[in-house]
Amino acid sequence: xxFQTKMLDCSAESIESAARLIKSGEIVGMPTETVYGLAADxxxxxxxxxxxxxxxxxxxxxxxxxxxxxxxxxxxASEIPALALKCAKEFWPGPLTMxxxxxxxxxxxxxxxxxxxxxxxxxxxxxxxxxxxSGTPLAAPSANISGSPSPTCAExxxxxxxxxxxxxxDGGVCDAGIESTVICFEQNAxxxxxxxxxxxxxxxxxxxxxxxxxxxxxxxxxxxxxxxPGMKYKxxxxxxxxxxxxxxxxxxxxxxxxxxxxxxxxxxxxxxxLDGFNLxxxxxxxxxxxxxxxxxxxxxxxxxxxxxxxYARCPKLDGMGMAVYNRLLRxxxxxxxxx
Ligand code: TXA
Ligand code: MG
Numbered sequence: 075x076x077f078q079t080k081m082l083d084c085s086a087e088s089i090e091s092a093a094r095l096i097k098s099g100e101i102v103g104m105p106t107e108t109v110y111g112l113a114a115d116x117x118x119x120x121x122x123x124x125x126x127x128x129x130x131x132x133x134x135x136x137x138x139x140x141x142x143x144x145x146x147x148x149x150x151a152s153e154i155p156a157l158a159l160k161c162a163k164e165f166w167p168g169p170l171t172m173x174x175x176x177x178x179x180x181x182x183x184x185x186x187x188x189x190x191x192x193x194x195x196x197x198x199x200x201x202x203x204x205x206x207x208s209g210t211p212l213a214a215p216s217a218n219i220s221g222s223p224s225p226t227c228a229e230x231x232x233x234x235x236x237x238x239x240x241x242x243x244d245g246g247v248c249d250a251g252i253e254s255t256v257i258c259f260e261q262n263a264x265x266x267x268x269x270x271x272x273x274x275x276x277x278x279x280x281x282x283x284x285x286x287x288x289x290x291x292x293x294x295x296x297x298x299x300x301x302x303p304g305m306k307y308k309x310x311x312x313x314x315x316x317x318x319x320x321x322x323x324x325x326x327x328x329x330x331x332x333x334x335x336x337x338x339x340x341x342x343x344x345x346x347x348l349d350g351f352n353l354x355x356x357x358x359x360x361x362x363x364x365x366x367x368x369x370x371x372x373x374x375x376x377x378x379x380x381x382x383x384x385y386a387r388c389p390k391l392d393g394m395g396m397a398v399y400n401r402l403l404r405x406x407x408x409x410x411x412x413x
Contacts, residue, residue, distance in 0.1 A: 077237050079103075079231075079235065079236045079238070079239050079240065079241060080242075081228060081241070081242055081244050082241050082242065082244065083243070084105075084200045084203075084243060084244070086203075088243065089200065089203045089204055089207050090207055092104070092204055092241055093204060093207035093208040093209075095240055095241060096114065096115055096121075096204070096208040096210070097115070097208060097209070099114075099115070099118055099120055099124075100114075100121065100124070100239075100240050100241075101114045101121060101125050101239050101240070102204070102239065102240065102241050102242065102243065103217045103228070103231040103239055103242030103243065104200065104201055104204055104214065104217075104242070104245070105198055105200050105201065105228070105244070105246065105248065106196040106198045106201045106214075106248065107168070107169060107196060107197050107198045107250055108169045108196070108248060108249075108252060108254050108270070108271070109216045109217075109224040109226055109248050109251070109252070109253050109370070110216065110217040110224075110226070110228065110230065110231050110242070111140070111201075111212075111214030111215065112125050112128065112129065112214055112215060112216070112217035112231075112235070112239065113140070113204065113212040113213070113214040114212065114213050114214070115208065115211075115213075116137075116139045116180060116184050116210065116213035117180070117181065117184075117210060117211075119181045119183050119184075122137065122181065122183050122184050122213050125137065125213065125214075125215065128238045128239055129215065129217075129218070129235075130219055130220045130221075131215060131220040132220070132303075132307060133186065133187075134186045134187055135215075135304055135306075135307065136184070136185045136186030136187075136188055136190075136191070136192060136303060137184050137185075137186070137213040137214060137215050138171050138193070138194050138214060138215065138256075139180065139192065139193050139194075139211045139212070139213050140193075140194055140195070140196055140201065140205060140211060140212045140214055141193060141195050141211050142195065142201075142202045142205035142206050143195070144162055144166065146195075146211060147162065147174075147193060148177070149177060149179070149211055150174075150176070150177055150191050150211055151174035151175060151176065151177055151191060152175045152176060152177045152178065153175045154174060155174075155259050157262070157264065157280060158172050158259060160280050161257070161264070161280055162195070164280060165272050165276070166194075166195040166197075167195045167196055167202070168196075168197050168271075168272065169196075169197075169250055169253075169254040169255060169270050169271040169272055170194065170255050170257065170272045171192045171255065171256045171257070171268075172194070172257055172258070172259075173190050173191070173256065173257065173259075174190060174191060174259075175189065175191075176190055176191040184213045186303055188303075190258070192256060194254055198245060200245040201245075204243065216253060217230075217234070217239075217242070218230070218234045219234045219235070220307070221307065221309060221311055222234060222310070222311065222312070223311070223312060223369075223370040223373040223405070224252075224253060224310065224370050225370070226247060226251050226367075226370050226371055227246070227371070228242050228243075228244035228245070230370075233374070248367075249367075250270070250366060250367070250394075251366045251367035251368060251370060251371075252270055252271065252366040252369065252394065252398065252401060253268065253270060254268075254270050254271075254272075255268060255269060255270030255271065255272040255273070255277075255397070256270070256302060257277065258301070262281055262283055263281065263284070263285055264277050264280065264281055264283070264284045264285070265285045265286075265287055265301070266284065266285065266286050266287060266290060267290070267302040267305075268290070268302065268304065268397075268400065269286070269290055269396040269397040269400050270397045271397070273393060273394065273396065274286065287301045287302070287305075289301055289305040290396075291399075291400065291403065293408045294306050308404070308407060309401070309405070310370065310373065310401050310402075311373075311405050311407070312373040312374065312376055312377045312381075312384065312405065313377045314337075314339070314376055314383060314384045315382065315383050316373075316383075316384045316386060316402070316406035316407075316409070317383065317385055317386070317406060317410075318387075318388055318403060318409065318410045318411070319385055319410075319411050319413065320387075320388045320410055320411065320413065321387065321388070321413035323344065326413075327351065329385075329411070329413060330353060331353075333383070333385070334383075335353060336382070337381055337382025337383055338353055338354075338381070338382070338383050338385060339353070339354045339355065339356065339376050339379060339383070339384050339385070340355040340356075340384070340385045340386070340387075341356055341358050341372055341376070341384055341385070341386040342355050342356065342357045342358060342387070343358050343365055343386070343387055343389035343390075344360055344387070344389075345360045354379065354381075356372045356375055356376060358389075358398075362389070362390065362394040362395040362398065363393070365389055365394070365398045366394040366397060366398050369398055369402070370401075386402055386406070388402075389402070
């Protein structure tokens, strides 16, 4: 008989049983307000190694350490710059990960061999409850097979990891739908390594000097050191080939109508009039918030519908649009057609 992953609810009893798994060195799928994570005790090397194995994740791609209380930050970081403390007070609990110098107690396997560590305090009540019941910070990447779109509901986790992990806690559909904003600090500046729900405009309340790392919108340059190892790898990719079209709506429809239609599917970002449009499509949403919420599910649906090529018109870049575009670019391996 094949081994099945157990689906747990968010009751106190279920959280306790998930925490027992964590304490015994196991890995558990957990909901957060961004995407589902695959959690282990951040200090337990053997448990963290199970995460890398289950996901097929490259060993040099560090995990985010999740805490339930600001005071726990010193268990993971050796130094907390004043700017980081300001960010934590303003945006935690929430979808912000800060890269800080690592506490030597955090094993190298967790930090992908780096001397820094990404730390985040999630706001989802089930995540907070699981960290508290486990009594340790939890290392957790997104709970997908490495390279595929991040999971935004428990079913997505099962689709990727059923039989590979003992349990997943079902906390419903994730609110944000896109992973946390990842930042690091450079003197008095904040540098965004991965855009998310906490936008550059929001971070500018903390310091006026907010920079976007080049890797957010450009392919990784193998001659230069990478600011965040995740930038090196293929990401968020459905099985279908994704092509981003940078154009207005009319040009987009005209361009797509000239392409090979077998297996083509369009992702629509906006409120385009689709009357008379004779290709299958998925509406991702009209606003940046809806687009972020729905993007990964839309990429997974496109695969379920057997799409071979996904044409996506470039979304607007304001608000969470920057994060949506960043994920889309990576799903497309930076294939952009500019009309
Ligand atoms: O919202 C999220 O951040 C979700 C939930 C589960 O918390 N987690 C998540 O983890 O998206 P993951 O592993 O899929 O993405 C973490 C990203 C990777 O691109 C990784 O390279 C980067 O953060 N990262 C982690 N630690 C880092 C560090 N010390 N320095 C630079 N980048 C780091
Ligand atoms: Mg991930």
